[in-house]
Each structure stands twice: as structure tokens, then as C-alpha cells.
Amino acid sequence: MLLQFSYVVGSIARNYCTKVSPIFPFKKPQKSHVKRPRTSIVSVQWTDQQLQVFDAIERRQSVFITGSAGTGKTMLIQEIIKLLRKLHGKKEVSVTAPTGIVACSLGGQTLHSFAGVGLAEADAETLLSKVLDNKRVLRRWRMVKALVVDEISMVEGEFFDKLEYLARMIRENDEPWGGIQLVVSGDFLQLPPISVGKKKNSDSDKEYAFEADSWDQSFQLQVGLNTIFRQSDPQLIKLLQGIRKGELDDEGLDLLEQCRCMDNEPDETVVRLFPRIADVSRVNDMRLKGLGEEIIVYEAFDRGERHWIDQLDRGIAPNNLQLCKGARVMLTKNLNVKGQLVNGATGKITGFKKAIKGNIVKICDRKMLPIVKFDCGTEMVMKPLKWNVEVGDKIRATRLQLPLILAWAMSIHKSQGMTVDRLHTNLSKAFGFGMIYVALSRLRSLDGLSFSSDFHPSKIKAHPKVLEYYKNHFE
């Protein structure tokens, strides 16, 4: 069983069980050959499964990495990108994701912009002619040696097949993906492509990427990571594994009931997660203005062509950030994993410090650096950081902004990939597959959960096709 849904409980953060999809026989790596990559943030004890992936990458294999929320997929991808750049050269590695927010967090570009095929609604032949007519895109396709695609759950199967076809045709190479080393990561039981459930004959359509005709031959190795790091409470892990599969037993229901609160306005240290963005803006604006403090404005400093800056606009770093003393904020970059200053860490602005020098002047003419007291206890002066859109070895656009967003409320979509200590949500408003799982799996512990309103277990949804896929390949 590759992805151990029910008994990951016993394998929390210690058990390094390495398994490979039986479809692709894979020689177990010789331990001595496996280099343990060093992260720049903190030294990580990689699991055997994670090491196995590094080994396959070094051997130029194409890999699909999946696993529940919090199994370290993102962290692994970040290291893989560094490794691929060493192996192939920076120019030859393209890092992509279906959404701007994820692409920006990895310093890459969206999959659509990499491919140069617009919305990709036309048939594969039409898309091919479009690419052949565009020298810049054509060169990119010919030059790329490794293509990373994160958050694959949001990529449509039909699009995956079109890209695979383009790669073979453009590169005049009959191997899958025209010989590109493909590294794909994601969890199909989290957020699906936006089209899922919307098309008429959804059962026969290639909605998910794993339904693509080219999916199986695209990878030499498929790994279901089974060590959960984000949570350590066995009760919460069991609850989440059930919700992941669209199930909630009586025990789980009881646990959730204990987290229900009648109060619709929770304590401000709790992040309110909403399915819809309009609610997020409403709550954050209301809370910020309600503090009655002087508001300091930070206007992002962007460089690059408009087209690429548009992608930054869809990322996590806001164009216009308004802060004041007392504002609840969330960190949007990993600063120090060991010190718990990770993407998603929350805190409060305790004041501002006037900078004497530095690049703060580019985003705030008053040169005021916010001081944040994080909930983990650390207090620090926050400085601007950069978000890049990188295409090969070229930085196409850069945004300078503080690594902060307002944190009274945020959307479930934006929360994907984050770790949050305390959250409040209205589960009755959730819609679509995987949404409740994504929301609740941000938590480290059940103590951090509260929700309002009536909640019906039917809101917990996992797509039957995805369940079937995981059952057949990873159990």
C-alpha cells in the first residue's frame, strides 16, 4: 500500500517507509549514492521516500510526487528545483504551477504561460501551429530539459495531454514529453481543476491530469509520501484522513462538534477561512479600520513587462498592503522553519520602526518597517523581500513587498500549502471537492479549530474518480 490513508497515524514523522508504484519497477537506491540535500533554511532529516525521489531526479527520471496535506511535497519540490538546476543548468529548468499564487511562491511561471498556448481551448494541432509561429515560446520548448509542475490537482487531463503532444512534436522526439524530465507534484484529493463537475459529460471527460492518456507513461516513478509532518495528534490525523476520502464517522463528527462555537466573530488571533474572496476583503477591511490607528501603506515595487507583472498580481504578495498598529498579519514566506517562522505563521503588529537605509523606501515613502510579534513568541522587524517570475535563467518580473498579508481572514484557495495554528471557518458555506479537507488540513492541532453554523457531513466531498485512482495506485 503506497499511500496509507488509515494508518499514517502510526507513521508520524519518524517512520520512513519507502514504497514505489508497482506499475513502474524501480531499483531501490543504494543508500551510499543518495546525497542528502541541504536546505538553505534549516537542515532537514529527509525521509527515505524523499531521498528516493532525489535519487530518481539525479538519474534523470520523471517523477510524480503525491501524498496527503503536510507530507512535505512543497518542501521537496523546492529542493528538487535546486537539484535540477545543478543537473541541467538554470536555463534548462522551467518551474510552473496552474495558478499564479503557487507559481509565484516557487519563483516560477504559470503552466499556461510556459506553454505559450493562451487558454489552450483549441485542439492540439491548432495549439501546435500557434507555438510554431512564436519563436520565443518555440525556443523555450526546445531548450527545456526539466519541467516542474506543482499543484497538479488543478491541471485538467485534456490540457496535460495537449502539452505532452506539443512537447513531442516540437522537440521531434517520440519519447514521452519529447524527452523532458518531468517532475509533477500535488494531491488530487485537494482542490480540483475549476472545470470539475461543470462539464456536461464529466464522467467521460479527462477532467483530472491522472485521466490523461499520456499520464502513466509520463513517469518512471510515482511516490505517495506517507509521513505526515504538519500534524502530530493521532486523533486529528485520523479525522483528516477520513475527510480526505470524503468520510466522517461518528467519532469524527463528535470531534468536530466539540469545535463548534456559537460565536460568529471569533477571537482575532484566529484566522477566518472563507470559500469566497468577497468575504475575506470585507472582514479584513472592517477589522483594520475598526482599530482606529494610523494606516501605513506599502505599494509593491514591480519591475518587468506588464504581462509578467500580471502574474505577480495573482500571487500572494499584495499590490497594495495596508497595515497599522494592532493589525493581525500572516507571514507569506518561510523565514526560519525551525523557529516556526513559516509561510502561514500569524502575529500582530506591535509598532513601526523608521529605517535609515535599505529598500523599504521603494514601497513606503515614510520608510516605516513594521514590527511583528509572532504567536510563537518571536518579535522581529520585517523587511521587504522579493517575489520573482523566472523563465529559465531569466527573471522576467520582480515584486518587492513585505512578506505579510492581513490575517483576520483569508480564502481557502489562498490557504492551500500553508500551515495555520488557529482557524475558524463556516463549514456550511464550503462547496466543491476537497475544500473542507484543504481548510482543516492547514491546522497543526485540533485545539486550533473552531467553526460556526450547522454543518452537514454531506459538505465533505471527495471525487469518486480520484478515490478510485488512489485506491488502484497507492493502496
Ligand SMILES: Nc1ncnc2c1ncn2[C@@H]1O[C@H](COP(=O)(O)OP(=O)(O)OP(=O)(O)O)[C@@H](O)[C@H]1O
Ligand atoms: N523531512 C522533513 N522533516 C521535517 N519536516 C518536514 C520534512 N518535510 C516536510 N516537513 C515540514 O512539514 C510541513 C509540511 O510540509 P509541506 O508544506 O511541504 O507539505 P505539503 O505536502 O506540500 O502540504 P500541502 O499539501 O498542504 O501543501 C512543513 O512545515 C515542512 O517544513
